[in-house]
Amino acid sequence: MDSAYNFKEYEQKIYELWEKGNFFSPDSYPDHKDQSFCIMMPPPNANDPLHIGHAMFIAIEDILIRFNRMRGLDTLWLPGTDHAGIETQFVFEKKLAKKGESRFDYDRETLYKMIWDYVQENSEVATGQMKKIGASADWSRFKFMLDPKVVEVVLNTFSKLHEKGLVYRSLKLVNYCTKCGTSYSELEVEHEEKSDTLYTIQYGPLQVATVRPETLFGDVALAVNPSDSRYKDFIGQNVEADFPWGKISLPVISDDYVKTDFGTGVLKITPFHDPNDYDVWQRHLNEVSKPIAVINHLGKTTNVPEQFSNLNVNKAREAVVLALEENGQIVKKEPYLHTVGTCYRCKRVIEPLPLPQFFIKVKPLVEPILEALDSKKLAVHGAGHDKILKHWLQNLRDWNISRQIVWGIRLPIWYNTEETQNIQVVFVNKDKQTINSLLSDAIKQGYSLEEIKSGLQSINVPDTAEYVVSPTQPDENVNWIQETDTFDTWFSSAQWPFSTLLASQEQNDFARFYPTQVMETGYDILPFWVMRMLMIGKFVTGELPFNNVYLHGLVRDQKGQKMSKSKGNVINPLEIIEKYGADALRMALVIRSTAGLDKSVGEGDFKAMRNFSNKIWNAARFITTALDLNIKGQDETNQAFIKKMSEVEAQVTQQLTNFKIGQACETTYEEFWHWYCDVCIEDTKQQKLSSDLLKDGLKRFLVLLHPFVPFVSEAIHQELNQTPNQPLIAKNWPL
């Protein structure tokens, strides 16, 4: 053995030894039958290189997996990757843009294939990196979110939700990003402070304050508070306003929503461009006419007077304000600070737009989870995040699952083209022209339905249309067309704990491993992912997908600052592995980390943990090469050693069982270095402690150390025993 542990020489060799020996597969341990232990790896984006956060979850999960495998449980860590719908499509679109192309140059089928190939090219990268960190996952059970069998499960879930009446299609205001070209759920909208101008407009006899004069054309009413004495006489009356583009007449309604002390106390109601106005409209359906949309999906004005038509929102606002000013109808302009919804991806202002979308009713899904939290059947480890989860569950709104992108699972929704009126289609014809028209018109112009479908980009079907839910075309004798929206990425990832097992080639994997034991992930995706896995998992299988949630925190730099490219403080896990070894990386991330709280690491931590690997190595080297093996020691010291050794084993076991992973890691580190090395080895040198006991202690410590530092512990084990068929990874845990 060398005098220093050379991790570069061992890590790859050791990983190959495990992988080739199938030691990651539960099927290699026929005696591990009594109890199962399963973790679903949170699937990283298929085409993302790993960052330090991935290293964190791999380290923690691998510790739990190795520990439970060594304890003799039927242990599976199932890895996979996610298609990450919107993220991936936009990365790909950037690539297209570099070639001067866009998604609108391709029909959806072609585009989908192109993205598929692109993802396949890159997906090897992530798995290769996970292996470098030492992930003992069962790669033979690897799943990709868009594997046909996984998709099949997702579609079945949707059908089941539909059968139970939990799916509906509705024309609601959705959060639409006109740049990204898709709608989002509530959760994906960020709120940012923005300074705008608040305009007070002379609206006939009344004055109205607004930041969005360009939506004037979509107004259906003016509203006042019923208790506002100033406007009592107007309620129920119509007011006439003489705008530069013509006269309009609107009813004045009363609603408690209107604040008397804001602006003028008069609110213009624009149901299709403001969610609050939409709600007001819903309460006064009989008093006002049906609204029209005056902004379209490109963020441009539509259904407005000629001179304002087809302008971007900001341009339209300027034009309208100018026209009103010239007419003396702008009473006041004041700076105004308010928060607006922005797209979490591109940071542009979200446009609330009326769009028929599919929603899932969440109430019935949420209740059993709240119950499980209250009855402690579900434990969330992580600094108060159980309360946050509860808060989310209690306030959740119906889930918009439609996305207007190609890269995802297409909704199994079919419209009958013979009976459904006013289907709008966008398709690429044989001459590569993009046609946007009513389906009926396109057919009149000589396009066949098949031709349209093969070049299809998107369809837009009125909210009143009938539809059929079916994974395949429902009936050969009817001309059907399938919805072009795809599922929210989180709808498919919500099913990960069971879709992976149901899609497994091994027939009984689902029965064998479901429900899983732990869901380990970052607290930042608690509402997006964990909450929805619980809801959907319980609904589909009748059981919680897991009873424990372990949330790790963000990895921060040595000063406790968030890592970001612009700060230049990003740590690349692969560089750390190169410099200090995978064991050092894992230890540094995990030691003294606490569930739910952020962890800061720096160069010094990696160095210290590299030193630890070396310490283990040298302790082993001393004992096997330099130790006098005939030391009997003194009874007292020998007895104390035996006692303490068992205590350490019990302590680490207990800490790991209770998900005190950072502490278990620290205990192992402390006891090995500062007790076993500093005290026990010295005792033996001084003839106080039996050399046999000391040697036995090394073997026992290697087992305890293995989940935390798998490479160096296995390397030593192999040096000592030369038994590749009986590696440390498969050894028995003492308790």
Add this chain to the structure above:
RNA sequence: GAACCUAUAGCUCAGUUGGUUAGAGCGCUUCAUUGACAUUGAAGAGGUCAGAGGUUCGAGUCCUCUUAGGUUCACCA
């Protein structure tokens, strides 16, 4: 506006159901080391555990309030 989290050594953080003298890593001081390891060892300096009150035989730990920082949610035209 609301919820949640955090406050412990110079820095970054642990501290398990309340229980002797509050710990680690890095940094600092002094010394040691030709035989496991300088990627080492020994010794040491450094803490009113944010502040105030309370519960208790006993509080870093439980409760209330205050202060500071952070995260998230909700926000009115």
